[in-house]
Amino acid sequence: MNRILGLHVGVIALLLALHFVLPDYHHVSLARILVLTVYALGYNLLFGYTGLLSLGHALFFAAGLYGAGMSMQAYGWTAGPGFLFGFSCAVLMALGIGLLALRTAGVSFMIVTLMFSQVGYLTTLYFNEHTRGDEGFVIPLELRQVFSIDLSVEDTRYLAALALFAVAVLIKLAIVRSPTGRILVAIRENEERTRMLGYDPFRYKLTALVLSGAFAGASGAAYGILFGYVGASFASIQYSILPLLYVLMGGVGTVLGPLVGTVAMFYLIDIASGLTSAYLFFVGAALVILILVAPKGILGSIRDRWARWLP
Amino acid sequence: MTLLSARNLSKNFGGLTAVKDVDFDLPEGEIRAIIGPNGAGKSTLVGLISGRIKPTTGTISFQDRDITRLPAHRRVAQGIAYTFQITSVFANLTCRENILLPAQRGALAAAGPFGRIDTDALNDKAEEILARVGLGDRADTKATEMAYGHQRLLEVGMGLALDAKLLILDEPTQGLSDSEIANFLDLIRGVARDTTVLLIEHNMTVVMELAQRITVMNFGEILAEGTPEEIRADDAVQRAYLGG
Amino acid sequence: MDYGTFFLIASMEGAVQAAVLALTALGLSLVFGVMRVVNVAHGEFYMLGAVIAYWVSSQISGSPLLGFMAALILSPLLVGVLAAVADRLILKRLNYDPEATIVATIGLLYILQQAALTLHGPVPTAVAAPFDFYVRFPGFGYSGYKLFVIVACIALMLGTWFLLAKTRIGLVMRATQYDRETAQAFGIPVDRVYAGVFALGAALAAIAAVLIVPTQQAYYLMGGDPLLLSFIVVIIGGLGSLRGTVVAAILIGMSDGIISTLFEPTLAKMIATALVALVLVFRPTGLFGTVAR
Numbered sequence: 142m143n144r145i146l147g148l149h150v151g152v153i154a155l156l157l158a159l160h161f162v163l164p165d166y167h168h169v170s171l172a173r174i175l176v177l178t179v180y181a182l183g184y185n186l187l188f189g190y191t192g193l194l195s196l197g198h199a200l201f202f203a204a205g206l207y208g209a210g211m212s213m214q215a216y217g218w219t220a221g222p223g224f225l226f227g228f229s230c231a232v233l234m235a236l237g238i239g240l241l242a243l244r245t246a247g248v249s250f251m252i253v254t255l256m257f258s259q260v261g262y263l264t265t266l267y268f269n270e271h272t273r274g275d276e277g278f279v280i281p282l283e284l285r286q287v288f289s290i291d292l293s294v295e296d297t298r299y300l301a302a303l304a305l306f307a308v309a310v311l312i313k314l315a316i317v318r319s320p321t322g323r324i325l326v327a328i329r330e331n332e333e334r335t336r337m338l339g340y341d342p343f344r345y346k347l348t349a350l351v352l353s354g355a356f357a358g359a360s361g362a363a364y365g366i367l368f369g370y371v372g373a374s375f376a377s378i379q380y381s382i383l384p385l386l387y388v389l390m391g392g393v394g395t396v397l398g399p400l401v402g403t404v405a406m407f408y409l410i411d412i413a414s415g416l417t418s419a420y421l422f423f424v425g426a427a428l429v430i431l432i433l434v435a436p437k438g439i440l441g442s443i444r445d446r447w448a449r450w451l452p
Numbered sequence: 453m454t455l456l457s458a459r460n461l462s463k464n465f466g467g468l469t470a471v472k473d474v475d476f477d478l479p480e481g482e483i484r485a486i487i488g489p490n491g492a493g494k495s496t497l498v499g500l501i502s503g504r505i506k507p508t509t510g511t512i513s514f515q516d517r518d519i520t521r522l523p524a525h526r527r528v529a530q531g532i533a534y535t536f537q538i539t540s541v542f543a544n545l546t547c548r549e550n551i552l553l554p555a556q557r558g559a560l561a562a563a564g565p566f567g568r569i570d571t572d573a574l575n576d577k578a579e580e581i582l583a584r585v586g587l588g589d590r591a592d593t594k595a596t597e598m599a600y601g602h603q604r605l606l607e608v609g610m611g612l613a614l615d616a617k618l619l620i621l622d623e624p625t626q627g628l629s630d631s632e633i634a635n636f637l638d639l640i641r642g643v644a645r646d647t648t649v650l651l652i653e654h655n656m657t658v659v660m661e662l663a664q665r666i667t668v669m670n671f672g673e674i675l676a677e678g679t680p681e682e683i684r685a686d687d688a689v690q691r692a693y694l695g696g
Numbered sequence: 697m698d699y700g701t702f703f704l705i706a707s708m709e710g711a712v713q714a715a716v717l718a719l720t721a722l723g724l725s726l727v728f729g730v731m732r733v734v735n736v737a738h739g740e741f742y743m744l745g746a747v748i749a750y751w752v753s754s755q756i757s758g759s760p761l762l763g764f765m766a767a768l769i770l771s772p773l774l775v776g777v778l779a780a781v782a783d784r785l786i787l788k789r790l791n792y793d794p795e796a797t798i799v800a801t802i803g804l805l806y807i808l809q810q811a812a813l814t815l816h817g818p819v820p821t822a823v824a825a826p827f828d829f830y831v832r833f834p835g836f837g838y839s840g841y842k843l844f845v846i847v848a849c850i851a852l853m854l855g856t857w858f859l860l861a862k863t864r865i866g867l868v869m870r871a872t873q874y875d876r877e878t879a880q881a882f883g884i885p886v887d888r889v890y891a892g893v894f895a896l897g898a899a900l901a902a903i904a905a906v907l908i909v910p911t912q913q914a915y916y917l918m919g920g921d922p923l924l925l926s927f928i929v930v931i932i933g934g935l936g937s938l939r940g941t942v943v944a945a946i947l948i949g950m951s952d953g954i955i956s957t958l959f960e961p962t963l964a965k966m967i968a969t970a971l972v973a974l975v976l977v978f979r980p981t982g983l984f985g986t987v988a989r
Contacts, residue, residue: 194795196802241977248734248794249976252927256973259924263966320556320569327553330542337504337536338554339528339614382802389799419813425806432799433789 145452149314152397153307160299168299174400174407175302176364177387179309181399183356184384189394190317191349192329196251196381197258200238201354203265203376204231205361207272210371213284220287224362231358232351239350243343255378262376277372285366298367305363306400309356314396316352317452325349326394357384379421386424389431392440396452401439454516455480455618455648456501456532461510463496470496472672474510478618483640483649485659488669494652495537497669498620501650502534503527514618529561533616537623537652539603541610543596547587550595550606551578554613578613584642585609586635601628608636612643619643621651625658637661660684701835707950712842714949715849716908718942720922721929722856723900725941728930730873730893732794733787736801738901739923740808741779745771745902746909746918747816750823764826764910771906772899779898780891787894788887805919812916820918825910845907852903853942856896860938869893924965925952928972 156175163171180202187193209227212218218226242253265272272278285293292301316322324345327335332342365371374380383406384399391402409427414420435442444451456478463471471493478484486494499505501512503524511520519527528534533554542550555577559569582588585605595603604627611619621640625633633655640649640662653659659666659680666683668676676686683689724738748771753763782804790796827844830837860866872879872889880886901922912918929948933940952964959967 194798196798241974244977245980248798249980251795251798252734252931253973253976256927256969256976260966260970260973263962263969267960267962267966320560323549323553323556326545327542330544331540334536334540334542335553336525337502337528337534338610339525339557341523341525385799417814418818419810421806422810422814425803425808425810428803429786429800429807432796432803433786436796 145314145318145450149310149396152400153303153310156303156306160296160303165295168295170407170411172295172299172302172367173364174403175299175306176360176367177383177407178400178403179305179363180357180360181384181387181391181403182309182313182396183353183360185388185394185399186313186316186325186356187349187353188385188388189392189398190322190329191325191346193346193349194251194385195242195254195350195353196378196385197238197242197254197256197261198353198357198384199376199378199380200254200258200261201231201235201357202361202364202380203261204234204354205358205363206365206371206375207265207361208358209362210278210280210365211271213280213366214278217284219284220292220366223284224287224359224366227362227365228355228358231361232355235351235354235358236347239347239354243346243350255381258376258381259378262373262378265373265376272371272373275373277370277374280365280369280371282369285369292367293369302363302367305359309359310396310400313356314452317396321345321348329394382424382428386428386431388438389436390427390438392438392442392444393436395438395440395444398438398440405439453480454478456512456514456650458501458512459510461497461500461512462508463493463500463505464508469672471500471507474672474674476667476674478648478650480617480648481644483644483662483664484651484667485663485665486650486652486667486669487654487656487659488675492669493672494669495622496672498534498622498650498652502532502620504534528557528614528616531615531617532620533611533614533618534620535607535611535622535624537626539600539607541595541603541606544594546592546594547582547598547606547609548575548578548591551581551609551613554610555581558615581609581613584612585639601632604628605632605636608639616647618648618650621649621653623652623654625653625655633658704833705836705838708838708842710950710952712845712908712911713952714946715846716904717922717925717929717949718945719849719852719904719907720901721926721933721941721945722853722938723897723904724926725930725933725938726856726860726900727894727897729938730869731787731792731890733792733797733894734794734801735894735897736798736923737782737804737808738897738926739919739921740805740812741775741898741919742901742905742922743812743914743916743919744775744778744808745905746823746912746914747812747916748774748902749906749909750816750821750914753823760824761826763824764906767823767906768903772902775902776895776899780895783891783894788890792890809916809919816914816916818916820913820915822913823909839911841910845911848907849904852900856900857938865892924969925949928968931972931976 159171184198187195205227208230209223212226213223238257242250242257245253266274282293290297292298324335324340328342328345336342387399387402387406390405391400392398406427409423410420413423431438437445454477458474458476461471461474462469474497486497488494496505500507503522507520511518513519514530514532519530552574556569556574559574563569579591582591585608587602587605587609590598595606604624608621608624611621625636628636637658643649663680665677665679667674668683668689676683676689678686720742724735727733727735749767752767752770753760756763756766786800786804787797790800825841827841829840831840831843860869868884868889871884872886876886925948929944930941932948933944
């Protein structure tokens, strides 16, 4: 019991220590990684724990991003209200999409979520008067602060990203170790059996989807606020594929897997894009190799072999 | 007092009538066995009672409440527990997790969405049920790593953990060894002290040992109903089923 | 130009699009029908068909017709072989698990697209039409090549239908679709059938692209729209139903031209995508589908 909590707190402490020693370039990268990990943590709750493979999570990420960015720009809100507004947009979006998409299952669920997300992407393009479409817009520097703390400078930005990550990882840990988390896993393993134990699968799948959307929304809103840019590419299909990739790489159905996977993929893409403009090739290759060779990912394989206690 | 009562219950699959106009009453506290040849409609009947199958016509009431339209998971909440004929324990989870899942249902429902539940009490309950079905030393074994007979026992344990008023067992002793069957008989007698039991069973020794009353089905209809002695003596049953 | 003529031209353009779309979607539908694989990389096979057509025709200088004929044969052949290899190396090893194959074909999409970017470059390139004449209609002239495209697509679809319905190959495919295990037990080489179906599906997309590319340009990102439209067609037509696919392709292809003149293209795509998603939610067997499964 305590070693699980110890491990997670230890990881957070390690990330805090890195703040003081990392060179500038990696310091900025890690801040991005931590925010994106929150996205992957939520994705894994739905995919890894509940067994639902969504291809449309960019919709929730973008809802958080645009919700925060556009409300801040339109009303001159600072980071606090902007974050909350973006977060709420994502939660409501996940609820609405869930009520529709969860009527389907398996392959249909994948296609339906993909299509709804595509509608969201096209929406950001169509209303380009307000969203600035592909080009995107920059959130004014003076609004990117909370309680007079400037979130656009490197130090506070890293610490804010770490704080968000820490909260998210502890909440995720609490969820998967709760009775509800147990039911989500049961639905993944055998939905019909779970129903006959007295649980309504639809209700729990919807819960998982909304929680997952909330993580995505928090990540999207934070990404906009901390890095200052909002654009349509964050709503594109590629941003639905990324969390899937992070999770596949790091470990399906593990709490810390998304962190491992996001770090690995982020640096893979980072290095590849320095070498070639066709860096997405490596994204594709990674997807194929992972699904063929190690569908459980790095941490999933470690758990199977050496550490069955890992949550 | 009647716990469960069905009236004019029918189920058609396409052109096939699996259950035909059945009236069925089950008093509280009884151990009832349903027997009959393959395809007689036994599994369909308990499927209708548990809510896994929707009836074509007819009504079902449980504790004097109409549950005909209640979905399966809400019938479980009312106290109807169903254990599967084909073992469907959660293969990749440990025995403890398999039992905790049904065991936590009541506590979760009572606590509401934001309430806290007493995990220590829950764990104790799981340990106790595992011990009751004879899997006390297997709590941390994955279900898939156990022999078939043990998986059957786990399945029964999951039914017990639901704290049901009515426990439906679909061929529970299939695949059990003789010694395991003896333990199983003791287990069900213990359970029956505070739970009504409805079982489909092919093993006539088990039926005669356990059941207080027997319902015989044939071609989707109820052919006879009575005590084991009456059923043994019934001519129609002899002809249809016991091969007399 | 009067309204009647304008409408006629719009209908002709719609018919060209419908014909090419039907052929492309037929490939996607065939793969889903027989293999239960949702091939997300289908649009990239289409793109490869066009890019290879560019390369083949640029190697054969002089007669555009000769280059075109060579592309029409080589392009689907190469794409088909590539698809068969992908089936062997990837899909077969995943045991055709529906969800895993979707993830894998997403990976394949990126691999093929980015390979084209590296080898073909980021600039769209034009391919010469094999012949160039106008058919005179009362009041307007229309490209003879586009009329040829319509005829060729219809011929190819009839050919595919003949292959599926009237030949032993088709029989073997249908047996495999119906029940993979039993087919295997009866000595049907299921592995080869699957590789063949995947290759055929990809080749159909490639041929469609070879036919249409003289009126467009070969470009490494050109696979997106055909993929989306094929998805829409296959879903509306009923997953795995070939007849529904053709009917839906004509409907979507014809109406898409008209809708895009009425609405702004992005809005048209938005509405179409949302409607199709809702069809999948509320009518999973498609609008014309009988029983999918």
